[in-house]
Structure formats: C-alpha cells, structure tokens
Amino acid sequence: MSHLHIPDGVLPTWLWVAGWLVTLIAVGIAGRLAERSDVRRKVPLLAIVSALMLVAMSSEVVPLAYHVNLTVIGGVLLGGPLSVIAAFIVEVVLAMLGHGGITVLGLNTVVIASEMLLGAALFRGLVVVLGRQRLRPAAFLATVLTLATTTLVVVGLVALSGAGATERETGALDPATLSFSNPIADGVFSVGLFSGGENHSDEGTGTEEPAGEEHAGEATLSVARFAAVVFVLGPFGWVLEALITAAVLGYVSRVRPGLLWGAANERAGLRPPGDEGVSR
C-alpha cells in the first residue's frame, strides 16, 4: 500500500518528469543487464510474478483502501534487474486500468522497485543473521522495515512537491469562502456552501499578506497532515502485508526451497525433489 495514489496533475511537472526519466534510464539499464546475463528464459517468470503483484494490488481490502503489494516476495523471487522491470510492468498495466496516475507512473515505479530491491536485500541479510529456521520472522521484519522506508519516501515526494495543489485557482467556486459568485452580477449575489459567504479578504485592514506566503503555510500543514494520516493508517497495512509475506515465503521454503535458495542448492548439487524444472 506504499506507492503513490496521487492523481495526475497534482504533483509539479519537474517532479513527475524526473520520475519518468529515472524510470526509463533504470528500465533501460535493467533490460540490458537482463539480456546480457541470459535471463531471457526468465521472461515467463518475470511475467508471472508481475501478474501476481498485479492481482494483489488490484484487490482492495475494504473498507480501509488498503491493498497488498507482494513486492518483497517478488523481489526475493526475481532479484535485481528483473525487479526493476517487474515494477515498471506492474505500474504500466495498473495505470492503463485507471488504478494509478499516468504521470506518476515513473515515481511509482521508483517506489515499487526500491521496495522490491530493499525488501529482498533485507530478507537475505536477516536470514543470514537469524538463520533459515527463522525465515518467517526475517520475512516479517524485512517487510515492515521496507514498507516503513518506502512510505517515508512517499511522504518525502509529497513534501518535495511543495505548494503544488494549493497555488492555483479552483474555479468559479472560491475555495477561501466556498461560495459561488453570480457570473452576471459579480459580488451582488453569492451563496456559501458551508458558510454565509463571508468576505475573508484583508482588504482595507492594512494587514494584507501575499497570496504565495499564505499558500506556503497551508502547504506545509498539508504535508504534515498527510504524513500523520499515512503513518497512523500505514502500520496496519505493513503488518498485514508482512504477515502474508512471512506465511507465503515460509510455505515456499517448505514446499519448494529451491525457489528461495536455488543458487546454494545448485552449487552443492542438491536440488530438492520437484525443483528439477526450476533454474535461477
């Protein structure tokens, strides 16, 4: 649940363009690396893991607007370059289905790819420290730490966007007074939606404040509020995702360990029964 669910046109252009540039460069490099290291035979696995993440992300946990990502599982199964490609594919398909914004696709790919890479690295590191017998706690901890970090990245991106959404006019309805001005007799007739259409301007008081400064204050408050909401609601989602990740990785480790520890088994020539068709 940690990627950006921010609509198109809210973040400043430089930010989402930068996201797209970083994504295209990262996907280009990952594609080259993948082709060079002969992982072409992994294309179907890449597609299947991407589809699995897609199914998870498109299944909303009502009523809290959560969805599971399965990014740590994806990262563990796919490894470095393929994780970046999977993140891009998932975001492209989600954007086309209306799930995420098209302009924020680049930033979302960066967030999801970071989640997959960081999650896999933390999982492998924690397994080394705790041992394979404690795989589930390692997976749980890795997922929680990863989601907390990427949520922080999301909040950072919103903070970077600054006053974006607050600096522009919002139409005939004045956002300061929430009142419609009569288009024919301007100022003579106004209807307040939540108030009596009071005049909030400081005209004539001698204490006029530049609009930019006023909005900058609002924007700062908005980012703080956004961070507060995300970090209050987020932990429930992190724990849910971490429980599922720990259980699924535990199951895979029991039934088909070669998927998680394939390289080690290949070196020792100890491919567990049922892993004959799987190669890393």
Add this chain to the structure above:
Amino acid sequence: MDIAAIDRSATRDDGFLRAAAPISKLVALALVLAAVLTSFNVLVLLGVFVGLVAMGLAGRLPMRLALTLAAYPALFAAVFAVASAPDPMTAAVIIMKAVCAALAAVTVVLSTPYPYIFAPIQRIVPGIVGDALLMTYRATFLLLGKFGSLLRAVRLRAGARGHAPVRTLRLSASAMGGLLLYSVDLAQRDYDVMRLRGYEGRLRTSPRRSRDRKADVLVIVAAVLALATAVLWRLGAETLNPYSWLVPIPAVMALAAVAVSRPRKDPA
C-alpha cells in the same frame, strides 16, 4: 477487478471507439491527460468527465464497468485529498482529476485489445520488457481464475472463519503460496511451449489500422476541445472563472443526446 469483462469489451467490434485506430485513441488519451494536468477548475474537470461518459456511451462501452474502474482510484485519491488538501474545494479537484484521468485511460482499455495498447511501449523499451509486458497481461487472466478457485476451495473447506482470523490468515497464505508455486510451474511450461514454437527473444505485434476515419477525427477533435477549454480557462482564469458553469453544459447536452438516441439494451 474483472479483467475478463475488460477484454471482452476491448475485443468486440461495435461502436465508433472500437473502430478508431489505437494510435488515435492513445493520442486522444494524451490530450485529455494534458487537459487534466492543466485544469484546476472543478467545473472544467466536471465538463471533461461528463464528456468522457458521453463518448463512452456513444461508443457502446460497458459504462457500469468503466465507472466502477474509474471510481477505484477516486477512493485512494480521496484518502490523499482528505489528508493533504487545504480546503474541500481543492480536495474535490484532486478527486475529479483522478476520476477524469482514470476514465480516459479506461475508455482506451475498454475499446482496444491489449497488444495494440502495448505496441507503442514495446518500441521504446528493451525487448525483454516488451515481451514480459504482453505476457503479464495474459498471465493475469490465468492467475485471477486460479485465485478465484483457490479462495472458493478455502471457503468450502471451512478455511475462512470470522472467529478464527489466525487460522484463516494461515490457510489463505498457504493458498497464496500454492498459487505462487502453480504460477512458477506455469511460467516454466510457457517458456518451453514458446521455445518449441520458435520464440527467439521477441514477440512482435503489428499496428492496427483504423476501420473508420471519421471515428479517428471525432476522438481527436473531442480531446483537442477538452484541452483547449482547460488551457483557455487556465490562462484567462481571472476573467473566465465566473463563467465556468458554462463548460459542463455542452457536455451534459451531448450526454443527454446520446442517452436519448442509443438503443435501450445495454451492450454489457
């Protein structure tokens, strides 16, 4: 998410939207997206939304599905809007932007088979990415079907019980683990089949031509109008904002005309 219904709609033959060339629809999507990016006027965005609904109805798209899909991002946008917008009007604008952009994308997806949507992306990304993109979409169908069956099996075998959440979670996770292993086997089998059929590292899709030039023109002109309105109201905001209520009127009239003239039976 009913991907099967999306695909059924995309591969049908009726309606002017399905007759238009995929490239025209993608250009129109880019223009509508530019309009959504440009406008911060809730009434202009409302006009774009109503216009998209009118286009969808006229193009015989399953509008219930389209609106459901477009409402999904609205839920997440609402969380962001409530959390960060400085006032209710800005929150409404944020949600409208999400709905308009999503409805525009969904309109393209519901009227165009997926290989033609991904074809332009295939040209600019490395081969492995393009191939995986096409295969992901197909794999999603298979997984959704299998996932549905697994969940049903868990329920029928009393795996999901409200009063035993830990047991439910454990069994559901096992089911997901089983799905994962099934997916891996499926991937391996897919690769073997593809190799047998001559796959050498590139899936190619040929571009699809338009079946009706008028449909292409109509789609592009409507998108240009949306963008022009958004730009005009943005540039002349101070003068034009009091007249923003004019913008949705032509869109509502178009919607009414389409609703009156379309056949009674819903194609969905």
